[in-house]
Amino acid sequence: MEKNIIKYIKDGLETIYKAETENISVAVERTREGIDGDFTVVVFPYTKLSKKKPEDTAKDLGVFIKQRFEDISSYNVIKGFLNLKMTQEYWIQRLNNLVKEKSHKNDSPAQRIMIEFSSPNTNKPLHLGHIRNNLLGDAVSRIISAAGNEVIKVNLINDRGIHICKSMLAWMKWGKNSTPKSTNQKGDKFVGDYYVLFDKNYKEQIAELVESGLTEDQAKEQAPLMLQAREILQKWESGDHEVRRVWEMMNSWVYEGFEETYKNLGIEFDKLYYESSTYLHGKELVKTGLEKGIFTQDPDNSVWIDLTNEGLDRKILLRSDGTTVYMTQDLGTAFQRFEEYNPDKMIYVVGNEQDYHFKVLKKIVEKFDKDYASRIEHLSYGMVELPEGKMKSREGTVVDADDLMSEMIENAKKISQENGKINDLPDEEKDKIIKMIALGALKYYIIKVDPKKQMTFNPNESIDFTGNTGPFIQYTHARICSILRNAEKQKIKFNGKVSDETRLLDCEVKLISSLTEYEGIIIESAKKHDPGMIANYIYDLVKDFNQFYHEHSILKEKDTKILQFRLQLSLQIANTIKTGMNLLGIEVPEVM
RNA sequence: GGUCUAGUAGCUCAGCUGGAUAGAGCAACGGCCUUCUAAGCCGUAGGUCUCAGGUUCGAAUCCUGACUAGAUCACCA
Structure with missing residues (x-):
């Protein structure tokens, strides 16, 4: 953070105690609230070098650094803590530099990073769990990009597999050729209803079979509906015309629905992958894997990999x-991407229920190509749960993404009307701001918590x-x-330059100090894949x-130097709020 | 059972590359709008940082072990 302080402390250790500082890391922190100083150096670790008491060591270093470093106005020592106070000029310089520093952007992207997120199944609408995934993926993409990397956002749409066959089967059996249009439904909701319908009838069949003496597992396998769904999957894979036609039609309904939801959420992708066109790539890999002896084939023709030596299982x-x-x-898709884009990193934003899957994936990739494997990262996040427990699409206990968003908008509208500050704006403008606030509240609420932690959402509160x-920040x-x-109305001329002679208050110094930390927070947040850090900041x-x-008061300040300073400070804070919130995918209004 | 993750105020969460007196918000209570936007600000109350050991000058933070909760170990995705 404060490189110069670290440097001078090291110099001090070398000159005063003749110590080797190469392997010593100096911790400089912001001084604790209520204690005089701006930065604090913890000197306990150096008492071994100085062979003195912590207080004396701190004093030695304080004297040394005060002499060498003109930006330090004073220091004090409390126990083993050396508190340094910087000059006003130093802080004003920092504020003035903020404007300059932002203007020269990073020269060339450090790394090319591909991020996969969202990755929905096409058999049901998006719910709150998907929202967390999408917001996390979107925010992390923005942050990594802001940290100076090239980011490619990809979405792998899981458009094939047994799940969609279930919806298809239910529609073919009971759909009577109805369409989202004919029932006036959003496409993804329409298809999702058939998935639920399948499950309802499937459960009944299982119950009947169990009644007639089968075990639960047997019943699940042998239920006619499941057998039929499997048959459809096989027909799909062999290219059956009718199955493919229904599949394409139903998926297209779902995509229309998804598009609307993504648009409302403000999520976009650079590239869409469809599993229906990447899974064959995987089949090819299985073939080469067999040839190379990575995989083995059982007598019944199934293909496996044995990872028991690695502490995992047979897969x-x-x-x-x-x-x-x-x-x-997933294997096929991964290789396809490495070959196509050769990213330095490939990050998968996928829930922690799939931790094991990605462990295995990495291991398998490693068998083919160690270098690729080392570039794969799983950004694992905790599930969103309801007070009663897990959300289950099949049982209808989900918080629907669209419903949640429109509910937020309703609430935002109500509150906005009560406050009455934007009632006079044209409707279009008003709606835009209300939506901004509603989504700001939702996004911030989800993004501020540590991704790896499970979160509970209570729909009643x-x-x-x-x-x-979010709205509090937007409001500010x-x-x-x-x-x-x-200021403009009052014809206060704002020249954007702060005089070195401006007298600063402690709380103003604190604000400048916070502003200077912004860049570091972005880097840190990008490194840790944790947007929550930015939210907290x-x-x-x-x-x-x-x-x-x-x-x-800012505008009533009589001293013009201070007035100019406060305007500049406020402007910089507004900018930081805006760019910071944008990194979280949240827009901020100028009026609310 | 094996593996992984988490346990901090009544509730939701920060703080976790070890540092001073563990912080916010919500909920509760009490103040502040003839003064730049009260979606705000100030104050009161609220804690054995799950527990027990260990490492250290110093542990919410690191290590070990228990306990609790969740995830996972499928010819599901």
């Missing part, structure tokens, strides 16, 4: 009937619009915009600003 790659499984397809929320942005508008910044705002 199937081709069923005895020759059809492919998930792993086969609507998502807040006050406190640590609008507030700053309002101040800047008023912005929240802290915004909270501090609001406190400052309430205690000190």
Whole structure:
């Protein structure tokens, strides 16, 4: 963070104690609230070098660094903590530099990174779990890109397999040729209903079979509906005309529905992959894998890989009937992507229920190509659960993505009307802002929690619009915009340059200090694939600003140097809020 | 049973590459709108950081073990 301080501390250790500092890492942190200082160096680790008490070591270093480093105005020592206070000029410099630093962008992208996320099945509509996936994938993409990399966002649409065959079968049996149009339904919802219908009848059949003496497992295997669904899958794979026709038609309905949902969520992709066109690639790989002796074939023709020596299990790659499984397809897709784009990294945003799958995938890829395997990363995130437990599409206990969004919009509208600040705007403008707020609330709510943690969502408690929320941050942005508008109205000339002689308050220094941390937070967040870090950072910044705002007037400030400074500070904070929130996929309004 | 992940205020979550007195929000209570947007600000109350050991000058943070919850170990995806 503060490279110079680290450098001078190391110099100090070398000159005063004749120590080797090559392998020593110096920890510089922001000084704790309520203690005089801007930065703190923890000197406990150096008492071994100094052979002195922590206090004396800190004093030695304090004297040394104060002498060498003119940006330090004073220091104090509390126990083993050396607190450094920087000069006002230093902080003003930092603020002025913020504007410059942003202008020269990163020269060339550091890495090419492919991110796969969303990856829906085409048999049912998107729900809250998908929303977390999409928001996470989208935000991580934006952040990694902002950290100076080339990002390719891809979506692997799982458009084939037993699940869609179930919907197809149900529609062929009971659909009576109805369509989303004829029933006036969104396409994905329409198809999803048949999936549920399949499951309902399937369960009945299982119950009957169990009644007649079969075990549950046997019943599941032998239920006529399941056998028929399997038959459709085989027909699909052998290219049966009628099956393919129905498949294409039903998928197209689903895509129309998805498109609408993605659009509302503000999610876009650079490339779509369809499993129906990548799974054959996997089949090819199975063949070469067999030739190379990576895979083995059982007497019933099924193909396996034995990973028991690696602490994993035996995993199937081709069923005895020759059809492919998930792993086969993922394998094929992975190689296809490496060959096509040669990314330095390939990140899969997939729920933690598939941790094992990706462990196995990586191992298998490793058998083919060690280098590819090392570039694969699984960004695993926790499931979204309801207070009652897991969401289950088949049982209809899901929070539907579209429903949730429109509910948020309704709530935002209500609150906005009550507050009445944008009631006079044209409807179009108003709707845009309301949608911004509604989605801001939803997105921030989901993104602020650590991806790897499981989260519970209570549909009965609507998502807040006050406190640590998206709208609070959006509101602060609008507030700053309002101040800047008023400055203009009052004909206050804002020249964008802050004088070195401006006297700063502690809370102002704190705000500048926070602003300077922004770039580092992005890098860190990109490295950790954790958008939550940025959410927390912005929240802290915004909270501090609001406190400052309430205690000190900006436009009424008589001292023009301070006035200029505060305008610049506010503007920079607004910019940081805006760009930071954009990295989370959240837009911020200028009025609300 | 094996493996993985998590356990912090009543609730939802920060803090976890070890550092000073563990922080927010929601909910509760009390204040602040003739002053730049009250979706805001200030204050009160709320804690054995699941438990037990260990490493260390120092542990919510690292290690080990228990307990609790979830995931996973399919010719599902």
